[in-house]
Amino acid sequence: MMKWTLFTPELFYVAMAAVFFVGSLQRRVDSRRLYRWAVALAGVGLVVSVACTRLEGFLFFDSYKVDLFSQFFKVLIALGTFFVILVCSELHGIDPRKHAEFYFLLAVCTLAMMMLVSAVELLTIYIALELSSYSLYLMVPMRHRADRYVESGIKYFMVGATASAMMIFGLSYLFGMTHTTYVAEMVRVLPGLLHQPAAVVGLVLTLAGFFFKQALFPFHIWAPDVYQGAANQVTTYIATASKMAAAAMVIRFVGLTTGQSEALIQLLVVLSVLSMTFGNLVAIIQKDIKRLLAYSSIAHAGYMLIGILCMTQRGYASAVYYAMAYLIMNFACFMVVIKVADDGHNLQIKELAGLHKRSPLLAMTLMLALFGLAGIPPTLGFTGKFLVFAAALEKGYLLLVIIGMINATISLYYYLIVIKAAYLLEPVREYPPVRVDTWTRILSIVLVIAMIYVGIFPDRFVALSEAAVAVLP
Amino acid sequence: MLMTAMEFAQFPVLSAILFSTILALLVILFIPDDRPKLIKQVSLGFAAVGLVLCLYVYFAYDTQKGGLQFVERFLWVKSLGIYHFLAVDGINVPMLFLTAVVLFTGVLTMWELEKRVKEYFALTYLLVAGVYGVFMSMDLFFIFVWYDVSLFPMYPLIAIWGSTRKEYGAMKLTLYLLAGSALILPGILYLWAVAGGNTFDLFELQRIGFDVHVQRIAFLMLYLGFGILAGVWPFHTWSPVGHVAAPTAVSMIHAGVLMKLGAYGILRVGMTLCPDGLVYWADLMALLATVGIVYGAFVGLAQTDLKYVIGYSSVSHMGIVGLGLATMTVDGINGAVFQMFSHGVMTALFFSAVGYIYDKTHTKMIPDLGGLSKTMPKASAFFIIAAFCGIGVPCMSSFWAELLVFISAVKTYPIRGILAVSGLVVSALFMLRVVQKTFYGEKNPKWEHIPDVPLFLASPRIILVGILVFFGLFPRLILDVIQSAVIPFVNSL
Numbered sequence: 001m002m003k004w005t006l007f008t009p010e011l012f013y014v015a016m017a018a019v020f021f022v023g024s025l026q027r028r029v030d031s032r033r034l035y036r037w038a039v040a041l042a043g044v045g046l047v048v049s050v051a052c053t054r055l056e057g058f059l060f061f062d063s064y065k066v067d068l069f070s071q072f073f074k075v076l077i078a079l080g081t082f083f084v085i086l087v088c089s090e091l092h093g094i095d096p097r098k099h100a101e102f103y104f105l106l107a108v109c110t111l112a113m114m115m116l117v118s119a120v121e122l123l124t125i126y127i128a129l130e131l132s133s134y135s136l137y138l139m140v141p142m143r144h145r146a147d148r149y150v151e152s153g154i155k156y157f158m159v160g161a162t163a164s165a166m167m168i169f170g171l172s173y174l175f176g177m178t179h180t181t182y183v184a185e186m187v188r189v190l191p192g193l194l195h196q197p198a199a200v201v202g203l204v205l206t207l208a209g210f211f212f213k214q215a216l217f218p219f220h221i222w223a224p225d226v227y228q229g230a231a232n233q234v235t236t237y238i239a240t241a242s243k244m245a246a247a248a249m250v251i252r253f254v255g256l257t258t259g260q261s262e263a264l265i266q267l268l269v270v271l272s273v274l275s276m277t278f279g280n281l282v283a284i285i286q287k288d289i290k291r292l293l294a295y296s297s298i299a300h301a302g303y304m305l306i307g308i309l310c311m312t313q314r315g316y317a318s319a320v321y322y323a324m325a326y327l328i329m330n331f332a333c334f335m336v337v338i339k340v341a342d343d344g345h346n347l348q349i350k351e352l353a354g355l356h357k358r359s360p361l362l363a364m365t366l367m368l369a370l371f372g373l374a375g376i377p378p379t380l381g382f383t384g385k386f387l388v389f390a391a392a393l394e395k396g397y398l399l400l401v402i403i404g405m406i407n408a409t410i411s412l413y414y415y416l417i418v419i420k421a422a423y424l425l426e427p428v429r430e431y432p433p434v435r436v437d438t439w440t441r442i443l444s445i446v447l448v449i450a451m452i453y454v455g456i457f458p459d460r461f462v463a464l465s466e467a468a469v470a471v472l473p
Numbered sequence: 474m475l476m477t478a479m480e481f482a483q484f485p486v487l488s489a490i491l492f493s494t495i496l497a498l499l500v501i502l503f504i505p506d507d508r509p510k511l512i513k514q515v516s517l518g519f520a521a522v523g524l525v526l527c528l529y530v531y532f533a534y535d536t537q538k539g540g541l542q543f544v545e546r547f548l549w550v551k552s553l554g555i556y557h558f559l560a561v562d563g564i565n566v567p568m569l570f571l572t573a574v575v576l577f578t579g580v581l582t583m584w585e586l587e588k589r590v591k592e593y594f595a596l597t598y599l600l601v602a603g604v605y606g607v608f609m610s611m612d613l614f615f616i617f618v619w620y621d622v623s624l625f626p627m628y629p630l631i632a633i634w635g636s637t638r639k640e641y642g643a644m645k646l647t648l649y650l651l652a653g654s655a656l657i658l659p660g661i662l663y664l665w666a667v668a669g670g671n672t673f674d675l676f677e678l679q680r681i682g683f684d685v686h687v688q689r690i691a692f693l694m695l696y697l698g699f700g701i702l703a704g705v706w707p708f709h710t711w712s713p714v715g716h717v718a719a720p721t722a723v724s725m726i727h728a729g730v731l732m733k734l735g736a737y738g739i740l741r742v743g744m745t746l747c748p749d750g751l752v753y754w755a756d757l758m759a760l761l762a763t764v765g766i767v768y769g770a771f772v773g774l775a776q777t778d779l780k781y782v783i784g785y786s787s788v789s790h791m792g793i794v795g796l797g798l799a800t801m802t803v804d805g806i807n808g809a810v811f812q813m814f815s816h817g818v819m820t821a822l823f824f825s826a827v828g829y830i831y832d833k834t835h836t837k838m839i840p841d842l843g844g845l846s847k848t849m850p851k852a853s854a855f856f857i858i859a860a861f862c863g864i865g866v867p868c869m870s871s872f873w874a875e876l877l878v879f880i881s882a883v884k885t886y887p888i889r890g891i892l893a894v895s896g897l898v899v900s901a902l903f904m905l906r907v908v909q910k911t912f913y914g915e916k917n918p919k920w921e922h923i924p925d926v927p928l929f930l931a932s933p934r935i936i937l938v939g940i941l942v943f944f945g946l947f948p949r950l951i952l953d954v955i956q957s958a959v960i961p962f963v964n965s966l
Binding site: 389 | 618625640644
């Protein structure tokens with residue numbers, strides 16, 4: 001019976017999903033009340049996840065492992081969900097009658113991703129992944145008056161289904177080679193089999209499923225359209241919380257090889273370089289800020305992969321730290337987007353004009369977040385890049401690091417364009433005033449402090465991410 | 474051991490300097506927008522505090538003992554070996570003094586600013602925090618962090634308060650400099666990784682003594698990376714464009730102090746950690762520096778915009794710094810560091826003088842001006858003094874600096890040295906031509922009504938002139954300090 005305490009965060013989100021399921025059955029919808037419920041429940045969920053960080057153990061015939069690595073990512077996912085729900089106060093992007101369903105799917109998706117980061121058995125992993133994907137497939141076309149954006153929902157589903165087909169094919173190879181579906185067993189057997197192409201192919205195909213979630217080149221094609229087509233809050237969720245689970249799983253599966261496969265490393269190097277370069281170059285010409293952030297997320301998937309492909313403890317730790325930093329910075333950007341476009345339309349860069357007068361606090365949050373994404377000190381984004389590159393140089397990947405840094409310079413160009421819009425441009429026409437309520441104000445200040453504090457005093461967080469990856473097999 | 478304990482017990486002057494700027498930044502952020510006067514007074518107050526502390530460091534630094542003084546060191550990030558390590562030696566001390574002077578005079582120069590005052594001074598303090606940080610950190614991680622912190626405020630500073638093609642200039646400058654740091658970071662991390670990945674402490678790394686092969690690669694990356702900021706030809710093109718676009722005090726800080734960060738970085742990081750790399754690349758350094766000196770002078774000859782003239786003369790003068798460093802002799806490096814200091818003060822004076830003229834006439838095109846010495850003799854005098862200093866007239870501090878560099882350059886690299894000296898003649902020609910056309914000659918009646926610069930607004934320029942002449946008359950006072958660090962450094966090469 002004690003064992004079930006290990007499952008507390010997941011059980012909590014099951015309960016949360018149930019609450020909103022009941023809510024969705026009601027004829028009359030009160031969005032304000034749903035919002036208050038959602039904030040309260042997500043807040044408690046975060047507290048529960050944090051409280052369960054130190055738990056350790058196995059569940060369900062050892063197919064489910066609770067350790068610091070999984071719990072750390074569960075906290076990140078819970079934090080992302082909490083953030084997203086906080087900015088749902090003006091949920092104009094989604095038909096008011098579907099608000100309860102929206103929160104329901106959000107809770108289910110969070111639950112699924114939490115299960116994903118703990119799953120250490122191939123079928124469990126696959127089921128958890130599909131559960132989270134299907135919730136997202138449903139959330140994307142929920143956008144209010146979605147006719148124009150129906151395409152993005154279909155596109156997301158098609159590409160996602162293809163990626164998951166590739167993944168299950170890869171999983172079958174892995175099973176065929178190693179005769180086991182348990183990750184712990186596999187990590188023992190697989191390194192000896194890596195000289196056989198089938199093992200590498202199986203692994204790469206499996207990774208493809210997670211690369212799709214991470215929007216790594218060439219599995220990125222859904223990202224710009226879906227980011228643009230989904231409601232702002234849904235995009236925020238896809239861009240923050242769902243990236244965390246994918247990063248965790250890439251780390252877990254790459255870790256299976258224990259650095260034995262030269263071919264895999266080379267492939268990952270190529271993917272990371274392509275992803276960074278492609279994402280950054282295409283982002284330059286974007287006009288829609290969500291599309292811009294989509295391409296920047298493709299680039300960031302590349303940076304994160306640099307840390308992972310080192311296949312050292314320090315490399316994984318740097319990727320974990322980077323994921324955490326990315327969650328906070330990216331959310332800060334999206335929060336500003338949501339608040340400025342509070343009727344839920346797609347924000348163009350030029351609509352940010354004069355933001356420093358309309359809302360100095362949001363402008364500052366945006367500037368710091370973008371500088372963070374560009375990797376400028378003293379923000380936490382810089383520390384993230386620094387750790388990733390340090391790990392890569394320990395393995396001697398000098399050229400890769402130089403390419404990464406050049407990419408960071410390119411990315412600064414388009415981030416500066418956005419900052420320029422917020423701080424320099426005068427609005428060409430009267431834009432509606434930005435309403436910043438007390439909660440947003442507090443959230444902005446917390447984010448600003450977090451971005452700077454973690455950037456200047458990274459010691460404890462580096463130690464935490466190192467402890468998290470130390471438990472990996 | 475007792476010694477270090479005593480040093481720790483002292484008042485942490487360096488931290489006080491560094492954090493006074495951050496405190497200034499925070500204080501300014503909390504002053505309401507509608508009190509610009511108060512913001513300026515607070516800025517000036519903090520700048521004065523910094524100046525006093527830097528002067529204290531300058532005079533309290535024991536040149537007999539030499540080495541690192543005012544040491545503050547504690548662990549920052551354990552798993553990577555990052556230290557919060559502040560210290561100064563004979564090279565840093567004049568640089569800190571220079572920063573404080575330029576900041577103080579820069580705040581005074583911008584006294585009449587009206588547009589978005591609060592943001593301007595807040596960003597200036599952020600920029601200066603970065604500069605101080607680089608000049609006193611002895612840990613590679615923090616050198617890089619502060620270096621980047623000093624770069625990115627340049628973008629808003631130029632793009633918001635600038636003039637001629639400001640957005641283009643700001644973007645070009647920011648991207649160039651950040652491209653430079655894209656080489657520095659891999660260089661630093663490379664050395665760190667080769668050394669075993671557990672310390673960023675500059676001197677611990679120095680003791681390791683890297684492999685020649687490693688040094689060559691790392692030195693090239695560090696030299697090019699820092700060199701972009703030092704205006705090394707052919708990576709200098711951001712500098713005239715950026716200086717022209719920037720508002721007066723930002724040009725002062727940027728050309729006066731920030732470009733020195735580049736040269737300082739080459740010296741402190743590149744040359745300290747990779748002496749063998751320096752030996753290997755010194756030829757290239759000397760060549761690029763000489764080309765820079767001659768090229769800057771010739772291009773300067775063709776300019777019609779006063780600020781472009783100064784911009785190209787900076788390229789030329791920073792070439793002298795590069796040439797001095799490349800000689801690897803005591804005199805050469807002494808001269809280079811002295812030149813960094815006097816060029817900083819001189820350029821600040823240049824931009825400050827042009828700033829007043831531009832504020833009043835709204836033009837900085839040489840053909841539009843003319844005969845200014847009759848309408849505003851005092852304002853003109855400042856520019857003319859700076860021009861003399863640029864030419865290297867005796868009794869000006871840059872005379873000594875250039876003399877030292879050229880003597881050792883001619884000894885080490887005869888042909889390049891002589892070419893560089895002849896470049897100086899061209900630069901004298903273009904300076905005198907500018908002075909002649911702008912301040913003498915036909916008087917433009919349009920500017921007759923303009924009042925001469927009042928005493929308060931002239932004060933920053935008076936301070937700068939005073940420093941130039943003072944160190945021109947008593948070069949020993951600064952050379953002793955510089956030498957206390959350079960002699961052991963050259964001996965260790």
